[in-house]
Amino acid sequence: MKRKLYLLGIDGLSFQYIKDHLEDLPNFKELFELGNCKGLDSVFPPDSIPAWIAIFTSLLPAEHGVLDSIDYLVENNNQKIPSLEAFKGKTFWDVLSARNKRVCIINPFLAFPVWDVNGFFVNGSVFTKDRKIDANDRELLRRYPLPTLGGLTTFPKKTELPKFIYDSYRETKALSDYSEQLHNYDDYDLFFVSYFTMDRFQHFLWRYSDDEDMTHPKNNHHISSILDFYKFYDEIVGNIKSSLKDGEAFVVISDHGHGRRCTHVLNINEVLRKKGLYFVDTKKIKIFDKKYLIERLKNITMEIVFKYNLEDIFYILAKRIPNRKAIKKGEHLKSSKNIAEACNMFGTNPFGGIRINKENIPPDRAYEAVRDDVIKLFSSYTHNDKRIFKWIRKREDVCSGRNIGKFADILFEMNSDYGVNWAVFTKEIGFNTTHKKISGGHEFVGCFFTYNLEKRYFDRVESVNDIYNLVINCLDS
Ligand SMILES: [Zn+2]
Incomplete structure (x- = not known):
C-alpha cells in the first residue's frame, strides 16, 4: 500500500500541558496510550520564525540565519518580514514535489507569496491587516470558502478578550473545515496544514487560566479558557484521525511549547x-x-x-x-x-x-x-x-x-x-511589567505525536529540525 502522510502543525502546542490534562483530552490521551508521543526540542531561540524554518528545511538558526521574533506589543506589526530566500525552494514540500509526490500545503508560517508545487499550495500574507490570500491553483482556490490564512495582527485589550476568544474559535473551526474539504477533494502523498491560534490564545489568556500566576485575576470569566481551547484542538485531532485514508500516517508537531511567561x-x-x-x-x-x-x-x-x-x-x-x-x-x-x-x-x-x-x-x-x-x-x-x-x-x-x-x-x-x-x-x-499584557510565553519543548506510523521513524525524531527528514524518508519508499 502506498504510504501517505497527514502532517498537522499547531504553533505553541505544549507537551507538558497536554500531559498534565490527559483526562480532559481523550484523543491526545489515546495517542499517549499508544506510546507514540514525546516532547520535541525547539531551536535556540524557541521562537516561531526560526523554529518553523528549521522544520521546513532541517537547517538550524545558526545555519539559516533568520532569528527574528514576533513582538506582540507592536500592534498591526509592520515589523520586518523575513525574506523567503531562507527557505523558498528548500522545504520538504519542494523536495517531494520535485520527486513527483503530490502535496497539499495549507498555511505554512511565513511562506507567502506561495510558489509552484506539484499539487496545491495556499497561504495568506504575513503581519498585515489587509490580508491577501494566494494559491498556485486559482481554480481550486475558488472552490471552497476560505478561512483566515497567514496574518498575525491581533493584540486584544482586556475588554476585547471575549471577542478575541470567539474569533480564535471561529478561525480555528474555519481552517479545520477547509482542510477537511481539501483532504477529501483529492489524494495527496503529503497533506500539511498549520494552525496559529493556539499560540496567540495562550500568549494573551495564560494568567486568566493559571491560578498560580501572581497576576491571576480571581473569579475571572476565562478561568477555563486554555483548557477549553486544548479540548477544541483535541476534537480536531480526533476528527483528523477518523478521516485518515488507507496507508495515511498522522503526525502532530509544534514548533515550541508554551507556559507561564516570566513574571x-x-x-x-x-x-x-x-x-x-x-x-x-x-x-x-x-x-x-x-x-x-x-x-x-x-x-x-x-x-x-x-x-x-x-x-x-x-x-x-x-x-x-x-x-x-x-x-x-x-x-x-x-x-x-x-x-x-x-x-x-x-x-x-x-x-x-x-x-x-x-x-x-x-x-x-x-x-x-x-x-x-x-x-x-x-x-x-x-x-x-x-x-x-x-x-x-x-x-x-x-x-x-x-x-x-x-x-x-x-x-x-x-x-x-x-x-x-x-x-x-x-x-x-x-x-516583568508587560506580563499582564502577554502572560503566556514560549517553552523549549514542543510536541511530537504520531499515529499509524512505524516506530523506526518515531525514534529518529528528537528536535524540530528532524521533521524534514521524517517527512521525506517516510514518503520515499
Ligand atoms: Zn510558534
Whole structure:
C-alpha cells in the first residue's frame, strides 16, 4: 500500500500541558496510550520564525540565519518580514514535489507569496491587516470558502478578550473545515496544514487560566479558557484521525511549547553597568540629563502601569511616544563605549544573549577573558538565594553554522520566572511589567505525536529540525 502522510502543525502546542490534562483530552490521551508521543526540542531561540524554518528545511538558526521574533506589543506589526530566500525552494514540500509526490500545503508560517508545487499550495500574507490570500491553483482556490490564512495582527485589550476568544474559535473551526474539504477533494502523498491560534490564545489568556500566576485575576470569566481551547484542538485531532485514508500516517508537531511567561526580569545592562562594562554618557549632574530622565521616567511609569492595571490605557497612549520600541530596549542610551550589553534581538523571555564589543575592550584585557568573566558573573547570579541562570555559554558551545555571527557572543537561558530586560538606573531584578499584557510565553519543548506510523521513524525524531527528514524518508519508499 502506498504510504501517505497527514502532517498537522499547531504553533505553541505544549507537551507538558497536554500531559498534565490527559483526562480532559481523550484523543491526545489515546495517542499517549499508544506510546507514540514525546516532547520535541525547539531551536535556540524557541521562537516561531526560526523554529518553523528549521522544520521546513532541517537547517538550524545558526545555519539559516533568520532569528527574528514576533513582538506582540507592536500592534498591526509592520515589523520586518523575513525574506523567503531562507527557505523558498528548500522545504520538504519542494523536495517531494520535485520527486513527483503530490502535496497539499495549507498555511505554512511565513511562506507567502506561495510558489509552484506539484499539487496545491495556499497561504495568506504575513503581519498585515489587509490580508491577501494566494494559491498556485486559482481554480481550486475558488472552490471552497476560505478561512483566515497567514496574518498575525491581533493584540486584544482586556475588554476585547471575549471577542478575541470567539474569533480564535471561529478561525480555528474555519481552517479545520477547509482542510477537511481539501483532504477529501483529492489524494495527496503529503497533506500539511498549520494552525496559529493556539499560540496567540495562550500568549494573551495564560494568567486568566493559571491560578498560580501572581497576576491571576480571581473569579475571572476565562478561568477555563486554555483548557477549553486544548479540548477544541483535541476534537480536531480526533476528527483528523477518523478521516485518515488507507496507508495515511498522522503526525502532530509544534514548533515550541508554551507556559507561564516570566513574571520577573533581570536588568542585564544594569548589572553590567555596575561592573564597568556598560556605560551611559550622562551630564555630571544626572537629573539635568535627558537620557537619564527618560530612562527613569520609563522605569517609574512601567512600575505604576503594572501596579495599578493601567496596561490598556498605557499602550494606547504609548503609541504616541516617538521611538518607544528603542526606548524599551534601552537604545536611546546607546553609547559607543560599551564592552558588554544585553542583546536586544529577542523579547522579554528567559532566552537571550550578551554581546561583547571587541573594539571597546581595553588593550590590557583579552576578548576571551572578558567573555569568561561575564559568563562567571551571571552563572553565579542569585535572587532570593537561588541561581537564576539554567545555563550561560559561549555561542560556539551552543550552535554552529555560517550565520553564527548573528548570535550574541554569549547565550543563555534563565529559569522560566525570569526574562531579559534592558533598563538601567533601576533595580537589577524587577517585575516583568508587560506580563499582564502577554502572560503566556514560549517553552523549549514542543510536541511530537504520531499515529499509524512505524516506530523506526518515531525514534529518529528528537528536535524540530528532524521533521524534514521524517517527512521525506517516510514518503520515499
Ligand atoms: Zn510558534
